[in-house]
Amino acid sequence: MRIRRALAVAAIGGTLTLGAAVAPAQATQGGRTANTSGPSLVAAAVSDAAGAVSAQHSTPSPASVASCPPAQGLRIKKASSARVYLVGPNSRLYYIPSAADYNALWGTWDDIETVLDSDMACFDPSTSLAGARLVKYPNDPTVYIRVTGENVYRPIKDWDTFTRKYHFDPAKIQVTSDIGRKGPIWD
Template sequence: MKRLRRLCFALALGLGLSLTTAGVSTAAPEVVAACPPEGTRFKTPTTGATVFLVGPSGFLYSIPSEAVYRKLWRTWDGIITIDRASCNKSSYALTNGRLRHWDGGGANVYIWDESWDDFGMTNRYRWIESWSIFTEKYHFDPEAIEEVKYGSDIYPILEPNWT
């Protein structure tokens, strides 16, 4: 949709200019969209039903199954379709992704992030820094949060946090 709006805007501007203006190319410009912002869920025409999530620091996740997707989001609303080439970076599966909250641990919500490996330390829970990041940026489903009885059910908790 953005491309269509940009194209219409470019055409509207172009109609006011002479095609013979010195130094102006009449060739159509190549439109290259940037990778969407953090928190965006998207599909691509070339990757089938796979849903991608742009996570913290632009880290790109793929959601490996509908079961994992349902542990994070209630609906399919908000997923956009883009050309995969516009976000041409490696993606990592958010394998076994889930949300947890320890009923004795304050308001903190954690996400299981099996993919993150910054120092050879995969398989960890990461704290989602605020409720607004949880609901407004990543649009996670509050009803998908698993309440756990013991702090050890959310282990290990390692940084960096989800921002």
């Protein structure tokens, strides 16, 4: 049985807090700690020999967490691997294969949460975000995410989903007149 938890996310004084107010450098939800801000907590991203995104300085989850971890929108990695994933709609994992793909969606390497290897069984199999991009038509506020693993551009539900749920960087949006085949709403 899958247990899904919604994380209450609120920006307080420039500090992201999950659940209750905590110190500016960390936020805690259900016994897990996530990086939130500060230069010492910025994840150092590098591509390893296989081209996978590596996240250093992310905080491991305690072994006592028994239910399925993170809600949609979180960027996670297994304790035993440097590979970074996005928890997408319907708890599907989206594998981010390179630093270039990651940087096409986010402007910071903060907030990558380390989860137990066993927690990964809570999610549907992963789909690649290789070549992922944020795009929109001129004079249209709808932003699409290119999901190459599904061979579609998915319209992001709304601005709140874009900024608060998935924390995409608005500066990464590219304006184009040809978006291509559209898929289901990214929510």
